[in-house]
Amino acid sequence: MLNTALPRRGLAALLGLGLLPRPLAAQGGGVLTIGTATTPSSADPHFYAFQPNFNLALHVFSRLVERDARLRPIPGLALSWTPVGERIWEFKLRPGVKWHDGRDFTADDVAFTIGRVPTVPNSPGSLAGYVRPVTQVEVVDPLTVRLHTAGPHPSLPNDLTFIAIVSRHAGEGATTEDYNSGKAAIGTGPYRLSVFQPGARIELLRNDSYFGGPEPWEKVHFRIIPQAGARSAALLSGDVDLIDEVSSNDALALQRDGRVAIVETQSTRLTFMQPSHATAGGLPDVTGIDGRPLPRNPFLDLRVRQALSLAIDRKALVERVMEGRGTPSGQWLPEGFYSANPAVGVPPYDPERARRLLAEAGYPQGFRLVLHTPTDRFANDSRIAQAVAQMWTRIGVQSVVDALPYSAFSARASKQEYGMWLHSWASSTGEASYFLSNVVSTVDRAKRAGANNWSRYSNPELDALTEKSFTILDPEAREKVLQEAVQVVADDLPMIPLFHLSLVWGVRPGYRFEPNMSGYTAATMVRRG
Template sequence: MRRTCLALLLAAVVSAPSLAQTLTMGAGAPSTSLDPHFFNAAPNGSVASHLFSRLVERDSRVRPQPGLAESWRAVSDTVWEFKLRPGVKWHDGRDFTAEDVVFTFERAPNVPNSPGGFGGFLRQVARVEVVDPLTLRIHTRAPHPLLPVDLSYIFIISRHAGEGATTEDYNAGRAAIGTGPYRLRAHMPGERVEFERNDAYWGPREPWARATWRVIANDTARTAALLAGDVDLIDQVPSSDIERLRREGRVSLHQIQGLRMIYLQADFSRDGNLPGVTDTAGQPIATNPFRDVRVRRALSIAINRQALTDRVMEGTAAPSGQWLPPGVYSYNPAVAVPAFDAERARRLLAEAGFPQGFRLTLTSPNDRYPNDARTAQAVAQMWTRIGIRTEVQSLPWSAFSARAARQEFGMRLAGWGSSTGEASYAAINIMGTYNREQRRGASNQGRYSNPQFDALVDRATTIIDDAARERVLHEVVKMGMDDLAVIPLFHLINTWATRRGLTYEARMDESTRAMAAREAP
């Protein structure tokens, strides 16, 4: 029935362009806040990129580009000088200055109730020196060659609008005053964000007078909205629709190898009695089984990753045994995709003291990543076959993210895009020991901790020479995967679909933004 409906919609799709100078985007996952420092999640960043700018921007292949900073240079091993762009105005007409950057750096790591913040990007910043209104010198605690890359993730906010403002003030629009290419028109949380062009924008003029970022979490509904002409483009194109859409001349597909790893992470935050984990009789387990690496290895090799990418993802993902895809700086070719071996998995469980296995609830979002809940169901079936009787709990992203941040799940499926294009980003943020003061582990919701791993990451990120740093990052990847800090499943191939006559610059960081869409020449 679904295929029939899709065929009818394909036959009915119209080629007439949307209303002049308007663009409507259909997004598969909601942004949880307009506060650009509340949650380091891709949908939040997509929305924020319309309203706010960064010192350093990123192109579609995540390469650093000048933003609010026109240029930067290393003055010494621990001092970077940034020259700010003159003449930049906030949406309310006031001047952008170095003081706004200072205020941003003070606020970004310290947003209350953040489920995963931005402190990891500023962990090496010791102090910020204002030389003049358009010159900054950033002093780091140690040599930090990745500082410009890190700063490409920090949206700059105004001191005058942000001082004393809460996350709710941003959500209500009172503090959502940026320097970005669009101004805020309206915000309906969980449903849509409406923008209007900022004609005083410091960058190239946008062709869209108005743009709407509309949440359509249901896969079928998202495709149908594009085919019916209700939206101009969609992200997270359902894998089951891709081949049919590819053959449809009135719809265009835009793809790129993504940086997002879909992975599993256990809870390491307590000794035992984990939520959703019991023995075979349904009684709590006094010790935490996931703290035994043999259990983690059993879970990993019980997963047939090729089957996941072929049958669940339908060719829109590639199996992975580490957190970067091949071809990316610091990908370690010596770390292979774990071979599927159910028999060895059973032996490892027996060695770890679980010859009969145990019971487990695997929690997954159901509206955040392509086929997220379906992937969890497939993994649950594979684990059940080795004696770990697994049930799946799937939740909307807004509920999942808040509960995961409170360590309410014994095992969860999640995603992480290493959009810095190198290994330290994930190593610091999702595998680094959680420590607010050190600004480490901001998104380490399983609370994995390995001091030797942290020390090796710290060593790698102070090495100035790119080749030497990559060699140490290879060691970081091997150590993290030998210990299975997380269990990688696959990397996504990012796909957008647009109506005929519209182009979209596919992005490795999977950001969905009006600035990447243009009418075809």
């Protein structure tokens, strides 16, 4: 098995490994209640590359390749994966796996899934990029499948950790609404979908026939609690057993309180500012100092992007806004990960140089902008935006913050309605190509590239490096190409990196939670004790 996503040095101490539950006997009944910040938008696991959707899918469906808490690929529905030549990966499937309705899982279901992923309509962020190298699915026998690619593709097993396998018999002809209603949500995962009401109720029932062994929780309830303070209050009152997205302020308060436990780990999630590259003309929320629309998009000028980056004191953001729970960064992978570029450091804080660059770019008096942010998606998201807006205002870019719930924010950002916004992305494969192919690759539906490139940034040099990285099987040679791409992004600043988040959960006494660098909050990670 190829694995090019291992951290090279020790990271934050983890309390456990593995996304898959251990094979253990069911511990009777019991209801686990999880308070989560953001609602999944769909129970269709192929609708949207969105972490809350992935989190729900972890419970109901399984993947060929799973990931442990440190992002290393481990067996799932596939017991092994082996390159057969340069353009074929062979997957040996786990025998005896049953769908929730009792029918057998086979290689034909894998073929159906790979074909379905690029065809799901109306997706705000398609998963097609994860299967884009696959040109043919060959069903060798019921427990063997071969995925043919246009060229060598070393990252394919890692990419497939995002693709939930769905059944042909339930999914053929099914719509996303059929999954939301539960009609087509027939998986092989540890839980069955019972109730799916986005923003209100999500309820799961234990799958006693799960191939990994039955879970201890007979039922799992997800309560959607967008406000961080309300989640913490629910935990302290005993209304929920576990909460995610604990804010930095609440983490300190909960630690002092002592009635609950705080569980924390480093993440690959980068928080960044995203300028629009979608148009050369003026932007509706960016104006001159006099309030009149600017004739052109200022963010297409590298000097402006550099000025905005230099105006940000990342150390102060982490210390004052995040209460130390974060690591300033100039790239999307933490130090020590495969393909992180050691030559790319943390951008300096230099407001004087920022003012000079603005003047050189033709904005000696600065300009005005609206900085858009979600209020309920990322830890301290609106507070981070307010702090950055103040820093930009000090160099003459007078900034005001527009904060919306993530459901409304993402709908507008994905349609290129914003000029500048705060966003975040977790490099969940633990290497550089995931961000490259999804966030900064030129949008190309035919190539299934740039599925989450909301800014519409395009750089042919970067695209060529990204494509090249997908064809190199030798890990060292591939890493050099990926590091070169990281440098191109650092130099061109299509997005303005801030810091990597620390992930924090709160847990009631009597429960153990195994933290993971992907940021998932799954019932399979919770045990008594």
